[in-house]
Structures are given as structure tokens and as C-alpha cells.
Amino acid sequence: MADFAGKVILITGATSGLGATAAISLARQGAKVAITGRREEQGQAVVAQMAAAGGEGLFIKADVTLRADVEAMVAKTLERFGRLDGAVNNAGITGGMFKPVADFTDEDWGGAIDTNLTGVFMSMRAQIPAMLAGGGGSIVNISSMYGTVGGDIGNCGYVASKWGVIGLSKTAAIDYAHQGIRVNALCPGYCHSEMVDPYAVAAPELFGKLLERYTATNRMGESHVVADAIEWLLSDKSSFVSGTAIPIQGGEHSRLY
Numbered sequence: 001m002a003d004f005a006g007k008v009i010l011i012t013g014a015t016s017g018l019g020a021t022a023a024i025s026l027a028r029q030g031a032k033v034a035i036t037g038r039r040e041e042q043g044q045a046v047v048a049q050m051a052a053a054g055g056e057g058l059f060i061k062a063d064v065t066l067r068a069d070v071e072a073m074v075a076k077t078l079e080r081f082g083r084l085d086g087a088v089n090n091a092g093i094t095g096g097m098f099k100p101v102a103d104f105t106d107e108d109w110g111g112a113i114d115t116n117l118t119g120v121f122m123s124m125r126a127q128i129p130a131m132l133a134g135g136g137g138s139i140v141n142i143s144s145m146y147g148t149v150g151g152d153i154g155n156c157g158y159v160a161s162k163w164g165v166i167g168l169s170k171t172a173a174i175d176y177a178h179q180g181i182r183v184n185a186l187c188p189g190y191c192h193s194e195m196v197d198p199y200a201v202a203a204p205e206l207f208g209k210l211l212e213r214y215t216a217t218n219r220m221g222e223s224h225v226v227a228d229a230i231e232w233l234l235s236d237k238s239s240f241v242s243g244t245a246i247p248i249q250g251g252e253h254s255r256l257y
Contacts, residue, residue, distance in 0.1 A: 005030030008081040009234065010073065012064055012123055013091030015042035018142075018188070020049075022088060022227035026234075027055025034077040036062040036091070064091045064119030074126040084130040086234040089120045090142045095161075098154040112157030117164040124172055128181060136180020140233045141169045142226075143185040145214060145249050153210070162187075166245045173243030182242035184233050188226050189215050189249025217250035 004026055014023045015037035023033045027050035035057060037043050043059035050057035060076050062069040077084055095112030096104050120141050131137035146155065147162030166185045173183040190210060229248055232238050 003029065004231075004235070007031045007085040007234075008034070008077065008083050009086040009088065010034045010036070010077050010084060010127065011088040011090060012036045012062070012073070012119070014088075015039045015046060018223040018226040018230075019088065019090040020046045021223040022090075022230045023057065024049050024053055024055075025224070025227050025231065027051075027057055028053040029231075030055065032056045032058075032081045034058040034060055034073070034080065036060045036064070036073050038063055064089075064123055065114045067122055070119070070122045071126050073123075074130055078130055083134045084127060084137060085134065086138045086140070087123065087127045087131075088140045088142070088230055088234070089123045091119055091123075092116045092142065092161075093158075094155065095157040096155065097158075099156075100154060101156045103154075104156060109157045112161045113164075116158065116161035117168070120165055121168060124168075124183075128172075128176065131181050132176075132179055137182075138234045138238075139169075139172070139181065139183045140230050141165050141183070141185045143169070143187045143245060145187050145189045145247060147185070147187050147245065148247065153206075169245065170243045177242060182233075182238070184238075184242060185245040186226060186229055186233070187245055187247045187249070189247070214252070215250040219250070 009026055009031050011019050011023050011033065013019045014035035023035050023046055027033050033050060033055065035043060035046055040061055047057040047059045058080050060073045062073040064070055093111060093115045096108030124139060127139060143165040144162040146159045147166045151159035169183050169185040226248055229246065
């Protein structure tokens, strides 16, 4: 287990799911964790869980599509904790689903790109100067397995945004390697979350096909498997890892015979 005592971590989109799981686990290991989201009640509940785990947390209400909110979330983290050592840019939405490209509306497209890609860019733009001031840090951007393949469930906005996150992460890793900042992307497959579970319940036959296609284990992952990878990338145990896009999906494909 990595030691995060005294480290300050900022996690966007952490009012539920893997963001919340990672926040609570990091707090348990001694990190001071600022989390963001748009839902005050859920955010404060996660902070309470961090406190129960023996750690210190802070909820900052923020929408990553708003530049002022993004700048404020970093400023409030620094005001409370004095530094920034790591960041997890996790906030995201599915956007339009089950539509071919020509049927996507401006709202479908813009919603996915604004949150999943531009939100990550603006978050890094605010986080990096704070990390440079402290001598470096580690950024983990949450992409998706759909950041490496074409979309087959009518989700072109989501797919384009998640491919973009990988390119953005690799470029930032090059830009700041000499200044002590590592940047990596994680590409989860289908994992239990507030985003995924409703679709799995509503269309179990479809999800069975998706799991059969995209994971050798033929099952959905739990949020902690992604949180464990986040912790490794934030820790010194991955000190020579930067500019990567790591799949977390139980193996890309299952055997056919």
C-alpha cells in the first residue's frame, strides 16, 4: 500500500462511483483530499466517509465546464491545504447514446465534449501551475476503453471525448516531464457506477453482449479496481510511468472456443 501521508489530492466528479471510492481510500492512507461535483449533499456525504476513515476531506461544489468553477476549485484546495500533489480528473457524462453520428444534436455532442474533454483540459490548466509551485506532482485523467476503440452503441460524442483525453494526457506528459509532473490516462471498461448501472439494468441482454465482447472475465468491474490503479499512478511506485493510457477491463477479449 502506498503512503499518502501529507499529500494533497484533488478529485473531480467524486460525489459517487470510482471518484468517491478513490477519495475515501486515499484519505484512509493519510492524504488530504479535495473532491468536486455538482451535488452538495452527496459531496458532503463522501467527506463524512473520509472523516470516518480517519482522513481529512473537503467538498467544493464545481462544474468542470465552467472556467470560474475550475479555477476556484484549485484555489480553494490551496487555501485549505496549502499545496497540490496530485489530481484525478474524473468528472464525465455519457452524452448522447444509441444514435448514429448524423443523428447527434449539437447538445448531444457539446455536452460530452465540454464535460469529458474541455473539462479535463481546463482542470489541468489550473492544476499544473499549483503542482509546479510545489515541485511537481501526478495527474491521472480518466478516459475509457472507448478511448481506444470505435463506439458501437451510438455514443460518438463520448468516444471522441475519451480519445481526446488520451491525446491530451500524452501531450501534457511531454510538456511537463522535465518539471516533475507525470500525466497518465486510465481506460476503464464497464464497471459498476452511477453512470453505468442504470443502463445495465434497463438493457441486460445488450450489456451481456458488451461484456462478452469487451472483457475476458465476462463481468463488470467494481469501482475499487480503478481506484487501486489511480493510487498506483499517484504514488511514487509509478515514478517512471508517464504518458501512458492503461486499460482496466479484465482483458480485452474473451476466447471464442
